[in-house]
Amino acid sequence: SGAVKLKDVSWSFEGPFGEYNKAELQRGFQVYKEVCSACHSLHSIAFRNLADLGFSEAEVKAIAKGYEVQDGPDKDGEMFNRAARPSDHIPGPYANEQQGRAANGGSLPPDLSLMAKARANGPAYIYSLLTGYVDAPADFTVLEGMHYNTYFPGHSIAMPPPLSADQVTYADGTKASVEQMSHDLSAFLMWAAEPKLEQRHELGFKVMIFLVLLTVLFYFANRKVWGPVK
Numbered sequence: 581s582g583a584v585k586l587k588d589v590s591w592s593f594e595g596p597f598g599e600y601n602k603a604e605l606q607r608g609f610q611v612y613k614e615v616c617s618a619c620h621s622l623h624s625i626a627f628r629n630l631a632d633l634g635f636s637e638a639e640v641k642a643i644a645k646g647y648e649v650q651d652g653p654d655k656d657g658e659m660f661n662r663a664a665r666p667s668d669h670i671p672g673p674y675a676n677e678q679q680g681r682a683a684n685g686g687s688l689p690p691d692l693s694l695m696a697k698a699r700a701n702g703p704a705y706i707y708s709l710l711t712g713y714v715d716a717p718a719d720f721t722v723l724e725g726m727h728y729n730t731y732f733p734g735h736s737i738a739m740p741p742p743l744s745a746d747q748v749t750y751a752d753g754t755k756a757s758v759e760q761m762s763h764d765l766s767a768f769l770m771w772a773a774e775p776k777l778e779q780r781h782e783l784g785f786k787v788m789i790f791l792v793l794l795t796v797l798f799y800f801a802n803r804k805v806w807g808p809v810k
């Protein structure tokens with residue numbers, strides 16, 4: 581049935597002056613951690629990157645300590661597990677692709693690091709997908725282990741609806757509706773895919789100011805050089 585129009589959502593990071601909302605990114609991380617990370621990795625993000633979200637150094641350390649990562653080999657050539665440090669990347673849920681597929685009926689939950697960039701209109705797509713589980717139309721056959729989603733290409737998706745109301749208890753007291761969690765997650769995944777967006781916007785703004793000043797300078801230089809001739 582062709583391309584489905586995505587839900588129209590607004591984002592704090594839209595437009596030339598757009599910025600991430602740190603409270604929202606923290607909520608998005610909380611939902612990723614408590615829900616999505618059971619199946620999806622986020623391999624581009626190291627714990628220390630979470631300082632961008634407004635977490636202090638001590639908070640980043642504490643978050644990292646809650647994870648185990650594999651390290652080694654030690655002096656006997658053995659691999660070993662230890663608590664994660666801020667410089668470690670967030671470990672994914674599976675040791676390898678086979679394990680990931682085995683746990684999901686043959687489908688592989690993709691890494692979410694670049695998802696907000698990999699799909700057209702990424703944040704709106706992720707938001708629409710997460711809020712897009714509905715009953716299949718009568719003439720649509722949903723195969724065993726699959727789920728109907730308005731926004732997934734082909735509508736048949738292996739991911740079960742991951743969110744339900746009040747699934748997380750937000751640290752900042754925000755009410756955790758499916759729409760709220762989906763919005764927070766989409767913003768968080770946009771940050772994960774483009775952590776330097778604000779610096780890019782800021783540079784663009786400086787370049788614009790520079791070009792305006794340069795235009796003014798050229799105008800007066802032109803008058804000074806050619807004025808006496810006219």
Ligand code: HEM
Nearest residue numbers: 615616618619684687688689690695706737738739742765
């Ligand atoms: C696919 C997001 C939770 C299993 C996906 C996709 C996204 C996504 C964006 C890719 C869709 C595409 O390819 O266009 C999320 C988010 C979650 C979440 C944000 C947390 C709210 C889960 C959980 C599971 C899961 C908990 C496992 C129980 C899968 C699988 C696929 C998938 C198997 C592949 C679907 C297919 O190719 O048919 N997810 N997911 N996801 N997810 Fe999730």
